[in-house]
Amino acid sequence: MPHDSNDHTHAHSVLPSDPALRVNALETLLMRKGLIDLNALDAIIDTYQNKIGPQNGAMVVARAWSDSAFCNSLFSDTTKTVADLGFYGRQGEHIVALQNTDKIHNIVVCTLCSCYPWPLLGIPPTWYKSDAYRARAVREPRKVLAEFGVALLNDTSVRVWDSTAELRYLVIPQRPEGTEGWSELQLAELVTRDSMIGTGFPKDAQ
Amino acid sequence: MSRIHDMGGRFGDGPVMPDFGHEAVFKKKWHARALAVTVASGFLGQWNLDESRHSRENLSPADYSKFSYYEKWISALADMLVAKGLVSVEELQSLQGERGSDSLCERVLRAEKVASGLSKGGPTLRYTSITQLYMTGDPVKTRLAENRSLSGGHTRLPNYASQKVGTIVGSHGSHIFPDAHAHGAGEAPEPLYTVAFKASTLWEHPENPCDLVMLDLWQSYLEPL
Numbered sequence: 001m002p003h004d005s006n007d008h009t010h011a012h013s014v015l016p017s018d019p020a021l022r023v024n025a026l027e028t029l030l031m032r033k034g035l036i037d038l039n040a041l042d043a044i045i046d047t048y049q050n051k052i053g054p055q056n057g058a059m060v061v062a063r064a065w066s067d068s069a070f071c072n073s074l075f076s077d078t079t080k081t082v083a084d085l086g087f088y089g090r091q092g093e094h095i096v097a098l099q100n101t102d103k104i105h106n107i108v109v110c111t112l113c114s115c116y117p118w119p120l121l122g123i124p125p126t127w128y129k130s131d132a133y134r135a136r137a138v139r140e141p142r143k144v145l146a147e148f149g150v151a152l153l154n155d156t157s158v159r160v161w162d163s164t165a166e167l168r169y170l171v172i173p174q175r176p177e178g179t180e181g182w183s184e185l186q187l188a189e190l191v192t193r194d195s196m197i198g199t200g201f202p203k204d205a206q
Numbered sequence: 207m208s209r210i211h212d213m214g215g216r217f218g219d220g221p222v223m224p225d226f227g228h229e230a231v232f233k234k235k236w237h238a239r240a241l242a243v244t245v246a247s248g249f250l251g252q253w254n255l256d257e258s259r260h261s262r263e264n265l266s267p268a269d270y271s272k273f274s275y276y277e278k279w280i281s282a283l284a285d286m287l288v289a290k291g292l293v294s295v296e297e298l299q300s301l302q303g304e305r306g307s308d309s310l311c312e313r314v315l316r317a318e319k320v321a322s323g324l325s326k327g328g329p330t331l332r333y334t335s336i337t338q339l340y341m342t343g344d345p346v347k348t349r350l351a352e353n354r355s356l357s358g359g360h361t362r363l364p365n366y367a368s369q370k371v372g373t374i375v376g377s378h379g380s381h382i383f384p385d386a387h388a389h390g391a392g393e394a395p396e397p398l399y400t401v402a403f404k405a406s407t408l409w410e411h412p413e414n415p416c417d418l419v420m421l422d423l424w425q426s427y428l429e430p431l
Contacts, residue, residue: 111214
């Protein structure tokens, strides 16, 4: 049986241990070798800082709440339906929508790394990438949900989705009461990032 | 046996610290730089996503536990640049180096290509003639959660779901097989399924025995029951 030969090559240890200096060192070397373009780095940062984020997912949820044909299409072919809205790309190549109901509460995790639907929700928050969330969400989802202030009834079944392949999950939370006749834009304002991961509910209609 | 990254179900971690949507996308400037350098380097085309995941998993357990998310990224990136021969250890030390080969430099991601590059993504669905062995509703048992061809190799079958009985609840066509793709063995696509496991089959003390944990698993991770 061959053994993984990369086990003993930890070249990173020659770099500065301070992480900011470590990144800077790598960036400097790659630039000097002509292997990265600093303007491209700025463009990547701008994309994830300003253009891609949970507002994208919120638009999908709000439309699913208000347009039944869209909702049907979303659950029959999520990837195509959200791509038609312009949401496709890195870490969102295969998307699956999960519907929360009174009886089923879906929550998403990636225990092995931190897989997350980037085109719909942006870059994951620190807690999603934390050891505590990755370790505990599969074993004690109800305790984890309680830490987010989410209390479920005992007859609500929890489904924890561990993103072990390249399928990325978007939770479609239940539409808040008292929002009849609201526009998609108004509805999207109620959709929180956590409600699309399953660790929260949408805001109440005020 | 698995590696340090495979932490699903582990005991001893403290509470999760929610941010309720208030955290900045990049908490520190270097977080943004780390993400951008890593993403941009990937466009050189010298490794795939499964190799880069495996490179992070290959950090020593001490480093993996100590490093924050983006420290893992940049440290694994440095390891991968050396392993792939793009950078030498001496260059990492001196931060001086010769310009890369023309064929490599031609691949460098330019600012005007960022939007199209990021939106293109890297779909893993492949059309194959491999027979799908399982149907929705079939009971299956997972095999031992280790890479079958390479000791200590990459796998996406978590240890907590090793040798457990579940039910097929969905199928997704054939997808690139990470256990092969992370180790230069080609894409080797296989049928991919969603398998539901009852909490009571995974944990000695489930919070609620009716809760389910759903995993996306490749055909060769599964055995008929």
